[in-house]
């Protein structure tokens with residue numbers, strides 16, 4: 569049996585450190601925000617290379633507040649991708665703006681930057697690339713186009729803690745970077761959590777106010793705000809886990825290179841890491857024409873896999889009102905039919921990676937119709 573993800577294995581390795589942090593947090597009675605959250609904000613911002621970090625209660629809240637701080641509102645447009653988790657697009661909808669989808673690059677499944685200029689109109693306020701699966705989007709062209717058109721760049725780095733673009737950590741490269749600490753993410757809380765990082769003091773200040781009812785002084789509400797505060801206990805836990813993140817990322821990268829080696833020569837496409845990128849493998853997804861049959865066969869052998877994501881956001885029922893339909897984003901739509909995420913987490917063993925690869929190879933040999941590399 570190879571699970572897709574094993575959060576219990578990770579907890580077992582850090583239990584005593586975590587419990588000590590939890591005790592300290594509970595004894596301080598700072599259950600919402602407080603000194604542990606403040607310390608984590610500083611430590612995580614430094615980790616990403618950004619000057620400021622504002623802890624919030626989810627990655628979705630981080631995106632929502634980043635968009636508000638960037639001044640995006642009703643009638644505005646945000647250029648983004650459909651090949652993402654729904655939260656990227658939901659946040660744009662929350663502020664009353666409209667997502668304008670561009671297709672993705674087939675190699676990295678991140679924003680196809682050559683498609684951005686045609687997507688920009690007089691209503692465009694921001695560009696929101698997603699560092700999907702932990703591989704950075706090609707940010708330099710995004711920043712160039714944004715500068716020329718006076719747009720904000722908001723990075724969705726929810727899957728990309730510690731990923732690097734040309735030697736710089738993602739999240740700190742655009743105007744605002746949004747992270748999620750959902751338990752299954754590369755850096756996961758024991759509950760919900762998120763953060764906005766930025767190098768811009770004014771934007772940081774605005775996000776800081778918005779997450780706490782738009783107040784700087786208690787009961788003086790200068791902005792229409794939200795209850796999006798990070799919990800003290802999550803801050804304390806995340807500080808402990810941040811110290812392990814680089815080791816965990818190294819383990820993910822070792823698993824990925826082992827997968828790459830053992831899956832070489834099969835009729836499937838492996839994820840790639842461009843030469844300017846440091847991929848953190850939140851997800852290790854292969855592309856194969858007979859995806860559903862491979863998944864079934866692996867399941868029958870006790871190997872759990874996942875599909876990120878079976879339906880692109882622009883084809884989801886809830887977002888029909890944005891006016892997109894099948895055929896609008898061919899690369900995104902093809903990827904959604906072919907991607908299969910293999911087990912990936914730091915505590916995965918060499919033996920487990922081998923088992924998965926042997927099962928995939930035997931499928932490759934026995935499959936009757938000719939498998940087409942994608």
Ligand SMILES: *Cc1c(COP(=O)(O)O)cnc(C)c1O
Pocket residue numbers: 626627628629652653655656698724726727747748749750760761762
């Ligand atoms: C997980 C995720 C989010 C949302 O984060 P939550 O903490 O679950 O709200 C946003 N964007 C992407 C790409 C994600 O993977």
